[in-house]
Amino acid sequence: MTWVIAHRGASFAETENTLPAFERAIADGADFVEFDVQMSVDGEPVVFHDEDLDRLTPLTGPLRRRRAAELREVGVATLDEVLDVVRGRIGVMAELKNANRYRSFPFVERVVAKLSPEHVVISFQSRALLDARRLAPELRLVQHVGPRVSIRAAARYAWGVGFWDSAVTPRGLARARALGLATAVFTVNDEARTRELVALGVDGLFTDRPDRLRAVLRRPG
Template sequence: MEKVKNKTIVFGHRGYPAKFAENSLAGFADAVKNGADGIEFDVQLTKDMIPVIMHDERVDRTTDGIGYLKDFTLKELRQLHLANGEPVPLLQEVFKLVNNRDIVINLEFKTGVIHYSGIEEIVLNLAKKYSFNHPIIYSSFDYVTLKNCQEIDPNQIYCYLTDEEVANPAKLIADNHFAGIHPKQLLPTTKAISQRIWTVDDPKVAQKCFESHVAGIFTDNYPLMTKIRNQVQD
């Protein structure tokens, strides 16, 4: 299910990093308020098993703290600050923000390096407590995570993230019962598969994606890419 029928969905990658701290509530709020098609964000677990939003496994780059996120309790993590002074957001805070809003969510399980035990069930159960206007798109670089999710709830949308070449993406999707693939570069064939490309910030690359009518793109500048999309896809 896509928000804009027959148009490529433009996702705010980690919110709106071109203007706000990445994976911040401010960035997500801007996307919701100003009509972004969708938002994308990364989920990990604290030491006490609370799902929070952060891309890196370590807190060093995006906060004023040092160390692995997994070694912080929620209370300890919330004492750190993003570049804009905000604390690291909880998944439930983002869910509350988009609850009953016309925006597509892409939730990435950040389990490619550290596989957080039980993260799939924790996240899927939390999502049941909210009302979303569109089905959540769950993605991960980690094959095991996606298969675990399918065992817990086979009726959700699961997509495989990859930065490697895929010889036969249609077969990969069919064999694993995935809903689509999220490659780093535009794949040659688009008709047989649902693909969402990351991270598209170059207008020329974006135009090619829009001309190919891919299912979606992830971008750090959703207003610019939405403008280009609307010029290409009328």
């Protein structure tokens, strides 16, 4: 069965990476919620995608220069708040964002300390995942692959790999499976494309519309 992974929560219906988006993803029948973790200037892991705050909040400039209390006032949840809502109700895929930008606090260590063994950690940065593995070897790791990190390299430490939809190929999927890796593709909102990827044997699909993807998977192709 293909996993439905709610990309930043049910981000078509609700504001991405917010508690309502995660509640909606649970109601929509997603198997996992995926969200992005960064860190405030005072060392609190928070859930937000963009490096800057301008697009989704009244604040401007880099998130990492703001205190957690300021961020909470404009709807940016802490990692603790998100985990309190989703733990035991849905699978968790936490993406480590911009892990190389933090110098004052041990970012990966602070995030991993809050996660449980059943959670999945994702990153584009292999260094962040290697740090996570060193700190918590029981966690499952997903490496987004591409020009900087190959499938074969990821297989040395990862449980799974993520592909851009525009870059995934049958050959790449076959190579990942041969190496024992789980596979996921992002971001998929189209019914026809969903069916193509399911036919190729992809394990999971990141989507902004988990309700629609779940409905497609329930209907005979």
